[in-house]
Amino acid sequence: MAEGSPPPGPDPVGPAPAVRPFxxxxxxxxxxxxxxxxxxxxxxxATAEGLAVLDGLSFEQHDIVAACRQxxxxxxxxxxxxLHLNVVRVLAEDLRAAGHLAVHIPDSGVxxxxxxxxxxxxxxxxxxxxxxxxxxSD
Amino acid sequence: xxxxxxxxMIQAPSVAAVRPPLPVKMxxxxxxxxxxxxxxxxxxxxxxxxxxxxxxxxxxxxxDLSHTPAKTTTTVAMDFGCITIDPTLKLYLFGTxxxxxxxxxWDDIVEGAVGGLVIVDTRxxxxxxxxxxxxxxxxxxxxxxxxxxxxxxxxxLDEVRWALDVAERVPVIVFDAxxxxxxxxxxxxxxxxxxxxxxx
Numbered sequence: 655m656a657e658g659s660p661p662p663g664p665d666p667v668g669p670a671p672a673v674r675p676f677x678x679x680x681x682x683x684x685x686x687x688x689x690x691x692x693x694x695x696x697x698x699x700a701t702a703e704g705l706a707v708l709d710g711l712s713f714e715q716h717d718i719v720a721a722c723r724q725x726x727x728x729x730x731x732x733x734x735x736x737l738h739l740n741v742v743r744v745l746a747e748d749l750r751a752a753g754h755l756a757v758h759i760p761d762s763g764v765x766x767x768x769x770x771x772x773x774x775x776x777x778x779x780x781x782x783x784x785x786x787x788x789x790x791s792d
Numbered sequence: 793x794x795x796x797x798x799x800x801m802i803q804a805p806s807v808a809a810v811r812p813p814l815p816v817k818m819x820x821x822x823x824x825x826x827x828x829x830x831x832x833x834x835x836x837x838x839x840x841x842x843x844x845x846x847x848x849x850x851x852x853x854x855x856d857l858s859h860t861p862a863k864t865t866t867t868v869a870m871d872f873g874c875i876t877i878d879p880t881l882k883l884y885l886f887g888t889x890x891x892x893x894x895x896x897x898w899d900d901i902v903e904g905a906v907g908g909l910v911i912v913d914t915r916x917x918x919x920x921x922x923x924x925x926x927x928x929x930x931x932x933x934x935x936x937x938x939x940x941x942x943x944x945x946x947x948x949l950d951e952v953r954w955a956l957d958v959a960e961r962v963p964v965i966v967f968d969a970x971x972x973x974x975x976x977x978x979x980x981x982x983x984x985x986x987x988x989x990x991x992x
Contacts (some may be wrong), residue, residue, distance in 0.1 A: 691900060693817070693903050694817075694845070694870075694872075694884075694886065694900070694901055695815035695816075695817045695884045695886075695904070696815070697812035697813065697815055698812075699810050699811075723810075724810065725810050725811070725812030725813065726812075727815060727874075727884060729841070729870075729872055729884070729886070730841060730874075732843040732844070733841035733842055733843040733872075738843075738844050738867070739843050739845050739870075756812075758812050760814060760815050760817075760904060764814065765814060765815070765816045765817070765904065765906060766906055766990065767990070768990040768991070770814065770816060770881065771816075771906065771983055771986055771987045771990065772987065773877060773878070773881055774877055774881065774883055774906075774983055775980060775983045775984065775987065777875070777877040777878070777881075777883075778875070778883075778979060778980055778983070779980065781835070781875075781972070781976050782972075782973070783971070783972060783973030783976075784972060784973070
């Protein structure tokens with residue numbers, strides 16, 4: 655669901671949900687016990703348990719676990735499901751606590767490691783100038 | 793499938809069906825309408841997505857007796873894209889929301905980023921001060937990229953550097969936000985800075 659891109663224009667504000675965003679989180683806004691939100695690139699992926707009980711989940715919980723058959727970031731989830739970023743954070747934490755989702759918070763010590771940066775640099779250098787050549791990812 | 797957590801990941805419980813890639817984040821900043829989303833779209837493997845992020849706006853003013861800046865949280869649109877490096881590594885490009893005023897805090901978006909690219913329109917240099925200040929203050933490696941609208945820039949790079957008063961170590965380059973190769977090269981400048989900082 656929620657395919658398609660937002661309307662064109664400079665820095666558009668995304669489509670406003672009809673439901674006030676934090677209704678679906680029962681008013682909770684703190685995503686984690688520490689109060690520090692997980693980074694927007696945090697990866698979430700459905701667990702086998704989550705997929706097994708998918709039909710019993712409702713609404714946003716269902717949509718999140720279903721979308722997370724493929725790992726993706728909190729930000730991608732929010733965009734694709736048209737949910738507020740912080741709503742996704744709260745619900746992802748609930749689903750993680752229930753065992754339905756695995757939440758992988760990136761360790762910035764590792765993402766800033768020289769070997770990781772070199773891999774990113776090498777891959778970017780291999781990107782051609784134009785989109786004429788399709789790369790066979792996937 | 794294994795119980796072992798992938799390198800660099802913490803808080804990874806139980807049995808995930810698929811192992812996610814390690815996400816590496818870069819931030820594209822600059823004023824309103826300067827070409828941030830264009831740049832992301834030029835190189836992203838997906839059409840740029842939009843989501844809403846919470847940013848903190850610090851009230852300007854010197855008449856605050858408590859010396860505690862008044863903060864309000866604002867919801868803004870944030871565009872982003874990504875590039876799959878390989879199945880274990882994915883680069884995310886997040887555009888900071890365009891801002892008209894100083895004092896926005898983008899910590900929610902920027903936390904953990906390996907570097908930033910500040911896009912500049914030389915006709916509106918003022919618009920990028922907030923981004924330059926932010927990255928300098930947070931000590932995040934960044935470069936200033938002058939977007940050559942219609943292939944032209946109104947000022948020389950030396951003039952831009954002088955006007956923005958950026959440190960000598962900060963690269964100031966010209967690029968075209970519409971051109972994939974140009975955006976790629978601008979990102980590489982930032983990544984090389986980040987790499988140099990590791991001593992690697």
